Amino acid sequence: MSVDLEQSTIMGRFAESVLSPERLAAVRRSGMLGAEAGRRFAQLTNLASTLTGAPIALISMVESDRQFFTSQVGLPDDLAASMQTPISQSVCRTVVETGAPLELRDLGDDERFVEHGARTELGIEAYCGVPIRDGDGHVLGSFCVLDVEQRTWAPETVELLEQLAGVVADSISTSIDYLSLVTDLQTRLIPADLEPPAVGSLRARYRPVAASERIGGDFYDSFRRRDGSVDIVLGDVVGHGVESTQAAAQLRAAARAVFTGLERS
Template identity: 40%
Template sequence: MRLASIAGRRGDPDADVTIADIAARAKGRGPRADGHAKALADPARLAALHESALLDTPAEESFDRLTRLAAKVVNAPVALVSAIDKDRQFFKSCLGLPEPWATNRETELSHSFCQHVVTAREPVVITDAREDERVLDNPAIRDMGVIAYLGIPLFAGDGQAIGTLCVIDHEPRIWKSEEIKLIQDVAAAVVTEITLRTSGVPAARAG
C-alpha cells in the first residue's frame, strides 16, 4: 500500500499550517464522543491501519531514529510514533515515556491525545493540557506527565489517517510555527519509512 506524504491540511503536503490556523479551527470545539468513536472505528480507516503493518510489531531502529530526531529538533523530552486503533494506541516507536508504558508500548484511548489528531485529520497543538477542553480530563496528564503536546497526522495513500508523530513536554509550552514545520518534516520521513516497509523495498539505513 502506498502512503501519502504527511499532511498539514487534509492531505495537502505543501500546506503551511500556522499556530493561528490551528487555534482558529479548534476554538470552541470540544470532544464529541459519538462522532469521535465512529471516526476511529471506520472500517476503511482500520483497513488502511492494518495494511500499514504498524500494529503489534517490534521496535525498529528506522523509526526510533526518527523519534530521536523529532525530540532533538524541538528539544522535547518525549516523542512517539503512534498507530491509533479503534480502542487503543500502539507505539511503533517511543522515546521518553515512563514505565509501564515504555515497556508495554500501548495505552487505552483514555490516555490518548493522538486520537484527536486522527479524528481532526490535522495537527493538534496544545500549550497546556490542563486548560484545553479537548483533553483536560485525560488521565495521561497525571499518569504520564503530558502537558504540552504537538501531534501531526500520518495519512495512508487513500487519505485515511492512521496514526501520528507527536512530541510532548512536561511543562506548558508555546509551540512555534517553525517547530510545527520541523515536526511535519520528520513526520514525512516516518511516512516514507512506512511506504518502503510495506512495499517491500528496503530503506537505506546508516551503519
C-alpha cells in the same frame, strides 16, 4: 442547547472516523504494529526530541481501544516496555479524529483535556502532533512531541513534525509494496487444490501472518501416485522475507521434480 447538539454531532462524526473499518484495516496493513517496525524509526523520534527540546517523542498508531507506540523516546520504563496505552490516554486520537495538527501549550487550559487520561494519569501537560497518513489518505496515527510541563512550542515545530511524518508515510508505502510482493510470492507456494487420495479426502487450511514483515517460507504440496496413494510435502524455510520465500519456491519446485521422477521410474 443547539451549540451542544452541534458539538455532539461533530464529535460523533470524529469518533466514526477513528472507528472506521477501512481506517482500522489500514492501520493493521501498515506494518506499524510490531516492535520490528520501531527500529526503523528510532532515529526519527530521537531527532524530533532533539530538535524541539521535548523530552518525549512518539510515533503513535491509533486503534479502536489503544494507541500503540511504534517508536518512542523519553517514556517511563513501564510505558516503553508495554508500547501502548488505553485509548482513553491518547491525545493522538484527537489528531486522527480531526485529521489536522494539534498544538497544546497547556492541556489544563483546554476543556477537552482538563480531565483527559493523558493529563490525569500520565502527567502530560503539553502536546504537539501531526497526522500520519498512508497512501490512500487514511490517518493512521500521529507523530508527536510531549512534555510533562507546560510549554510554548516553537513556530517551526508543526512543520518539522510534518516533514518527519512524511518520511514515515513514505516508509509505510514502501513496506506495503514489499509486503504485497512477499505475500504474492508466498501465495504461489500454496496450491489451490490438493491431489485427492483414492480413499477419503485431503484438505488444507493455511493462514499466513497478515501485514507483517515476518512473512516467510512456508509451503506444502501433494502428489498422487498411480495406486491412488498421495505423497505430502510440508516445508518451512528458516528466516523471513523475500529471500526465504524465494528459497521455499525453489524447494517446492525441487520436490515436484523428485516426486514426478519417482512416479515415472
